[in-house]
Amino acid sequence: MSSPLPSGKPINDIDVVEVDGRPLFVVAEYGGGAWTWDPAGDVWTKPPLQPPFEQYPDDDDPDVDCVAAGLQDGRLIIVGGSENHAMVAWDLRSGEVLREVDEEDDPVTSVAAVRIDGRLTFVSGDYGGGIALWEPFQDEPVELAVDHEEAILDLSAGIVDDRPVLIAGGYDGMVGVWDLRSRLRMGWWEAGDKEPVRGVALTSVDGRPVAVAGGETGQVQVWALDGVDRPLIATLPVHEERINALDAATIDGRPLVITGSEDGTVRTWDLARGRQVEDPITSDTECMSITRLNGRLTAFTADTNGVIHGWDLEV
Secondary structure, eight states: OEETTTTTOOEEEEEEEEETEEEEEEETTSSEEEEEEEETTTTOOOOOOOOSTTTTTTSSOOOOEEEEEETTEEEEEEEEEEEEEEEEEOOHHHHHHHHHHTTOOOOOOEEEEEETTTTTEEEEETTOEEEEOOOOOOOOOOOOOOOOOEEEEEEEEEEEHHHHHHEEEETTSSEEETTTTTTTTEEEEOOOOOOOOOEEEEETTTTTTEEEEETTTSSEEEEEEEEEEEEEEEEEOOOOEEEEEEEEEETTTTTHHHHHHHEEEEEEEEETTTTTEEEEEOOOOOOEEEEEEETTEEEEEEOOSSSSEEEEEEO
């Protein structure tokens, strides 16, 4: 399936949240502004997001370069960051700003949603390499102790051994993993030739929790998270050009990583066997998210022409 953004603009970022048992996508368009997309009905909606701070022009869409969303106490919340300002949280249905914005903070380059002990929490990565945790109704974020020296290009959160865990990839070519409950770092590795890391994910291989990352080199690297002395367990030559986005899923017990590259292909690799599954799909990819649609795992990619494509992974 394919569906174009009604404005015709390129898509900067996508995220998905389950609402009433159905996936709903939040979409950041190039040049500011956010949309939602219901893939089951192919319905696009532009929420009435209010200006995030007093000086913002009322007739302009709020800048949103990266997005994440979640449900808390019956409210559907969207957060967004931009190269022009730090994090903003809105009530997606009413457009109300839920959290004030500090324009002095570093611009935000990546966001993710996670639950920590049942509480919806958002994670933001900024232009300077900082990472912060914050709840939409709390004023002050909590900074993680990080060593990234440049912008955070991708964030992903998941559960590892019943712990909420975050993985971050930076422009500095480093990959970090944190236990979000204790806020302690679990892993810190150099990816490839220390080239920018543009896609990260958490999954498991043969029962072992692993971190997955890909970027400028076109390779996917896999690190074990179970405290071994030599954590790098695989380097896969997935693409000849840079990886723009990736995500991971497990189908019929097989751990898979799905990647979209500058070479114009989307590829699926079996992480346990270290080989490609099926033929590559021809498509430009800027961002990616995997979710269930009509009970089947589906990879959704957004291309440079502002079109979202859905690929059935259960073949």
